[in-house]
Amino acid sequence: MPRDVIADGLASGKWMVHDASALAADKVVEADVVIVGSGAGGGVAADILSQSGLKVVLLEEGGLHYASRDFKLLESQAYPMLYQESAGRQTRDKGITILQGRTVGGSTTVNWTSSFRTPPTTLAFWQRHLGLEGMTVEAMSPWFGKAERRMNVSDWQVEPNMNNKALMTGADRTGIHWAKIRRNVKGCLNLGYCGMGCPSNAKQSMLVTTIPAALDRGAVLYTHARAERVLMDGEQAVGVECLAMDDAGLYPNGFRLTVRAKTVVLAGGAINTPALMLRSRLPDPQGLIGKRTFLHPVNISGAIMPYKVEGWSGAPQSIYSDHHLDTHPVDGPMGYKLEVPPLHPVLTAITMSGFGEKHRQVMANFDRLQVVLALMRDGFHEASQGGTVGLKADGTPLLDYPISDYVWQGMRHSFLTMAELQFAAGATRVMPIHEDVGADGYASWAEAKAGILSLPMEVLRTKVVSAHVMGGAAMAARAEDGVVNEYGRHHQLEGLYVMDGSVFPTSIGANPQLSVYAFAARNASKLAQTLTGRDVAWP
Ligand SMILES: Cc1cc2nc3c(=O)[nH]c(=O)nc-3n(C[C@H](O)[C@H](O)[C@H](O)COP(=O)(O)OP(=O)(O)OC[C@H]3O[C@@H](n4cnc5c(N)ncnc54)[C@H](O)[C@@H]3O)c2cc1C
Numbered sequence: 007m008p009r010d011v012i013a014d015g016l017a018s019g020k021w022m023v024h025d026a027s028a029l030a031a032d033k034v035v036e037a038d039v040v041i042v043g044s045g046a047g048g049g050v051a052a053d054i055l056s057q058s059g060l061k062v063v064l065l066e067e068g069g070l071h072y073a074s075r076d077f078k079l080l081e082s083q084a085y086p087m088l089y090q091e092s093a094g095r096q097t098r099d100k101g102i103t104i105l106q107g108r109t110v111g112g113s114t115t116v117n118w119t120s121s122f123r124t125p126p127t128t129l130a131f132w133q134r135h136l137g138l139e140g141m142t143v144e145a146m147s148p149w150f151g152k153a154e155r156r157m158n159v160s161d162w163q164v165e166p167n168m169n170n171k172a173l174m175t176g177a178d179r180t181g182i183h184w185a186k187i188r189r190n191v192k193g194c195l196n197l198g199y200c201g202m203g204c205p206s207n208a209k210q211s212m213l214v215t216t217i218p219a220a221l222d223r224g225a226v227l228y229t230h231a232r233a234e235r236v237l238m239d240g241e242q243a244v245g246v247e248c249l250a251m252d253d254a255g256l257y258p259n260g261f262r263l264t265v266r267a268k269t270v271v272l273a274g275g276a277i278n279t280p281a282l283m284l285r286s287r288l289p290d291p292q293g294l295i296g297k298r299t300f301l302h303p304v305n306i307s308g309a310i311m312p313y314k315v316e317g318w319s320g321a322p323q324s325i326y327s328d329h330h331l332d333t334h335p336v337d338g339p340m341g342y343k344l345e346v347p348p349l350h351p352v353l354t355a356i357t358m359s360g361f362g363e364k365h366r367q368v369m370a371n372f373d374r375l376q377v378v379l380a381l382m383r384d385g386f387h388e389a390s391q392g393g394t395v396g397l398k399a400d401g402t403p404l405l406d407y408p409i410s411d412y413v414w415q416g417m418r419h420s421f422l423t424m425a426e427l428q429f430a431a432g433a434t435r436v437m438p439i440h441e442d443v444g445a446d447g448y449a450s451w452a453e454a455k456a457g458i459l460s461l462p463m464e465v466l467r468t469k470v471v472s473a474h475v476m477g478g479a480a481m482a483a484r485a486e487d488g489v490v491n492e493y494g495r496h497h498q499l500e501g502l503y504v505m506d507g508s509v510f511p512t513s514i515g516a517n518p519q520l521s522v523y524a525f526a527a528r529n530a531s532k533l534a535q536t537l538t539g540r541d542v543a544w545p
Contacts, residue, residue: 011073012072012213013075015221021221022224022227023221023229024227025069026228026251026261027252027259032263034264034266035063036061038268038269039060039063039270039271039537040265041063041271042270042273043273044066045111045114045522046114046526048212049212050212050505050526051533053156053219055537056219056225057544061226065263065265068110070110071109077202077203089106090107090108093353097405099408099465102409102472103471104277104475109203113473114213115211116200117200119189119321123150123524124521129143136483136487139483146528152544152545158190159189160189167324170320173344175430176378179430180426180427182327183328184326187326189321190210193206200322200348201348230252230253231248234282236288242268243500245270246267269501271533272506275507276478279479281402283479291498292485296395298480299395303382303413304380305468307421307436308447309377309428309429309447312374312432316373317346323517325345326343326344326345327343327344330343330419336386336387342416344379344420344424345517364445378428380420381474385476392477393407414463417468418459422459425451425454429451438458439469440467440468474517476514477508477512479508481494482511490503490509493529505525506522509525
């Protein structure tokens, strides 16, 4: 078993990790740089800025959990402990359920390890429409390469599990191309429980890579510290004020932690970073904060196979198909990526449609259930403007994401693709996850085709989920078009930077973690150079 870097680091007595839930009085601390959020963006920024010799304070609203000791492969434990809103975050109309991490390491602690570079078509769109001319494939390649080395992104040599294999077989038999997914793991035991926190420290999340490295260099981490607002002095950011949370991370414990720093990096993830900006009443002359938040909205197709699938076991995602991205121009009819999800009983049960007898019948076949996902590439077409982050009465975020007809048409198209593919892979029944589809689903491709073409594609009837949240504080060359510039620097406020998934001006069109790592690395390196006058050799 690999060593537990977090447990060892804490036991060394050298790390400065403080649990704000234990505060019994308000506290003020000083730093060169304060970073809000310890996920993909915050972890990479902390690694690079601490390496450049700056005094870094990292704030995380979730808790710190050791990997191999505390992750018990239990959904009942993982969702409340490791996810925003106990994995039940939803859009305003409750039409989309959103998974995001809320723990040290952020979503990287619970993600499924699929690693893709930002597609060239996405970079080209940003160059064309947002004036981000430096974002060519050639200019970005070194940053992807660095992030891949740091997070050990590599080919996955192990046989795909049966869930992924069905996607591969179905794609072959229906004549669409597929490929293998690269993963950021080292010594992976192929268990299939990535979403509950890796129990063997094999996943190269921020929890075991950048955050321990930053702590070794003297960075300070406060857990259970929810950044409430950015502090400003005129047009200069001067720090962050946090609410100390209780040890479940649910309610403020009554005390405040203030970090005074001339440089503030926001990395709370899309939805939460724009919400913090709104709470802080940051300058926003064009009213862009929170707008154009993207989700890769996902619709789902279940199938009953004549063999055991056991989708809870093995690397969750190892095969994908980009056929319906590559054959759709970015601003043409909605394109989508095909993947499969890990299948665990609680998440599966709450995702399947129906209740009572219908639901019981679906779950009775759990071990033979195969599931394909279609991820819509939102944000490229004028009929796909994404959602808007607002604030609830208590100041916490709420995303309004109306699903346009254009997006619904992409979902209907993908229901057809997934059903055809699943029958081709041997399914005896296919069930698009939709309230109007009966417990038996469809028994043949011909029946499925007729049924899907007449399904009402409507919110709360079609199940829609997401684990990819992007945008809401978009980068653009001109202040008129974006919240931050191409290096994540706020267009109006001095000293304020955004380095997380919220800077993306459209969705990525691929699983976003590697894009977040690469852009955060590029931007944090630039910031380190600006603040210290020296280049950082990272990784
Ligand atoms: C279940 C799941 C599976 C996924 N699988 C994949 C995958 O296989 N491949 C892939 O590429 N992507 C995957 N993703 C998405 C990927 O992990 C995210 O896109 C990426 O981590 C986003 O990085 P980020 O820095 O924007 O935010 P996050 O990594 O989410 O980090 C944000 C952090 O900030 C903290 N925070 C938020 N607000 C505050 C505040 N006010 N004060 C203090 N702290 C705050 C949060 O608690 C969190 O820890 C998955 C996500 C999930 C949830």
